[in-house]
Amino acid sequence: MNISEARTRIVATADELYNARGIQAVGMDELRAAAGVSLKKLYQEFPSKGSIVMAVLERRHRSWAEGLEATVRQAATPRERLLAIFDYLAQWFCEDSFRGCGFINSFAELGAVSPEVAEYAREHKASFQDYVVRLANEAGAPSYLAPQLSILAEGAQTTAAIAGTTEAARQARSAAEVLIDTALGGRSSRAA
Amino acid sequence: MNISEARTRIVATADELYNARGIQAVGMDELRAAAGVSLKKLYQEFPSKGSIVMAVLERRHRSWAEGLEATVRQAATPRERLLAIFDYLAQWFCEDSFRGCGFINSFAELGAVSPEVAEYAREHKASFQDYVVRLANEAGAPSYLAPQLSILAEGAQTTAAIAGTTEAARQARSAAEVLIDTALGGRSSRAA
DNA sequence: ACCGAGCGAGAACGAACGTTCTCCCCTCTC
DNA sequence: GAGAGGGGAGAACGTTCGTTCTCGCTCGGT
Structure with missing residues (x-):
């Protein structure tokens, strides 16, 4: 899997989830599951939840x-x-x-x-x-x-x-x- | 202290704090301190944080x-x-x-x-x-x-x-x- | 004076969250 | 085939939060 493809999918998934339920209501684990990536990859692409929010x-x-x-x-x-x-x-x-x-x-x-x-x-x-x-x-x-x-x-x-x-x-x-x-x-x- | 006076002060304080920093960013303990009531009184007046929010x-x-x-x-x-x-x-x-x-x-x-x-x-x-x-x-x-x-x-x-x-x-x-x-x-x- | 009810302070508890760590498997290289 | 490196699954950790529990004090009635 392309590294940038994972990034894109993470951000797109986060966008959907944050929009649907609010940022604070969506945890990293739920985002991980919905985006279909591992937690390790998530934190490899983004240093923190805050940086995902900005993305x-x-x-x-x-x-x-x-x-x-x-x-x-x-x-x-x-x-x-x-x-x-x-x-x-x-x-x-x-x-x-x-x-x-x-x-x-x-x-x-x-x-x-x-x-x-x-x-x-x-x-x-x-x-x-x-x-x-x-x-x-x-x-x-x-x-x-x-x-x-x-x-x-x-x-x-x-x-x-x-x-x-x-x-x-x-x-x-x-x-x-x-x-x-x-x-x-x-x-x-x-x-x- | 009048029971209804405590209620009023709790709600007024919560209003200020929630407005200034957001509902989720203000915990019950901070509200308790700012309103100058005990945690016991807080939960005596309101069954939950949600009910304070509605008030x-x-x-x-x-x-x-x-x-x-x-x-x-x-x-x-x-x-x-x-x-x-x-x-x-x-x-x-x-x-x-x-x-x-x-x-x-x-x-x-x-x-x-x-x-x-x-x-x-x-x-x-x-x-x-x-x-x-x-x-x-x-x-x-x-x-x-x-x-x-x-x-x-x-x-x-x-x-x-x-x-x-x-x-x-x-x-x-x-x-x-x-x-x-x-x-x-x-x-x-x-x-x- | 004594007893019981109520109160304040804050410890305790269980859950959830963000973040990190561990372990295991897969794969690629020599 | 052996070893190393990377990645996935998820356990673990530390913190925070909402909520409840404990304890000790005060105070009013008899």
């Missing part, structure tokens, strides 16, 4: 960024690209495994106790916000639009996670339409 | 509902009452102890493992959404407005928590103004 966060960040980018790329106009954020959310919420944003969850679980996790969650959110800023700029929108849309996206994620329904994506999208059209149409009017 | 959630719910209601009541018009939601958030985010919505956090930490916690978080969010629906109705807004504002409020909370800044309240408020004015002004136009 999972990196994987989640990559997966999110790539998935979002792929959905956005399909949109034709700058306005549609901004709205594509919410289409991506809608599709994500439909997955059986959806249990809320993994960064919000890990921040809530470990942010107060692990500076690394807190910092990575912050970076992930900042990178998303930067991305929205870029999309908003390409649409020629005033600078206050991007944070508004980011907040809508965050809210849709937690609402969908806790309520267990998918409608928040649609509701957030319709709100985003209003915000975008107002920002693009009525130049000069209102600022944050 | 904390109930306290948080009451505190949230009362604080929100108090802020909303100060607003003069239905439109301002809707916006008061975000003034309440702004004020909350400024508190040193703010570390995100306690229900989102406890849901992320224990929701997958404790059906009671998950259910209570759901109920809390549903009750907030109902409240927004009521305020929106009093403003004569179409039914799609309330979920939009609820999502904004959720998003502001997680954004403020992770970024560690307070500006999300202001940004969400300005977005809410747009959504409210659009919903109240352009009757018939767009629905969710």
Whole structure:
């Protein structure tokens, strides 16, 4: 077995388990069993559980960024690209495994106790916000639009996670339409 | 010492500690020390840690509902009452102890493992959404407005928590103004 | 003054967890 | 074929945690 293949499987399995049940609720032995590796190999690939958590966060960040980018790329106009954020959310919420944003969850679980996790969650959110800023700029929108849309996206994620329904994506999208059209149409009017 | 006074102090202390460091990171012994009660009294008042967690959630719910209601009541018009939601958030985010919505956090930490916690978080969010629906109705807004504002409020909370800044309240408020004015002004136009 | 009930302090217990160690088998090399 | 090295299974270790138990003290009633 390739050493890097074991790593990949460990991180992928950890991602699933941590997402489904929470990081602290999944022990190393359960992860070992689910990933089909020995404990020795686990600790050969990762020095500690904390480093697995960080690897999972990196994987989640990559997966999110790539998935979002792929959905956005399909949109034709700058306005549609901004709205594509919410289409991506809608599709994500439909997955059986959806249990809320993994960064919000890990921040809530470990942010107060692990500076690394807190910092990575912050970076992930900042990178998303930067991305929205870029999309908003390409649409020629005033600078206050991007944070508004980011907040809508965050809210849709937690609402969908806790309520267990998918409608928040649609509701957030319709709100985003209003915000975008107002920002693009009525130049000069209102600022944050 | 009044028996109910001990209860109150235990729950208040647990609220602080759980909020600051996470539920799972705070042991019964630390709670006992911080609340200044004996372990015996602790288990005399509550059968288990889980029941303390539920009592904390109930306290948080009451505190949230009362604080929100108090802020909303100060607003003069239905439109301002809707916006008061975000003034309440702004004020909350400024508190040193703010570390995100306690229900989102406890849901992320224990929701997958404790059906009671998950259910209570759901109920809390549903009750907030109902409240927004009521305020929106009093403003004569179409039914799609309330979920939009609820999502904004959720998003502001997680954004403020992770970024560690307070500006999300202001940004969400300005977005809410747009959504409210659009919903109240352009009757018939767009629905969710 | 004495007895019993209640309380605080903290030891004790059992379980779970992260991490390391041991033992055994397989395999590859000479 | 013998020996060594690596890897898997899982026992072991030390810690932490939730919960219970023990012990000694205090205090109120008669």
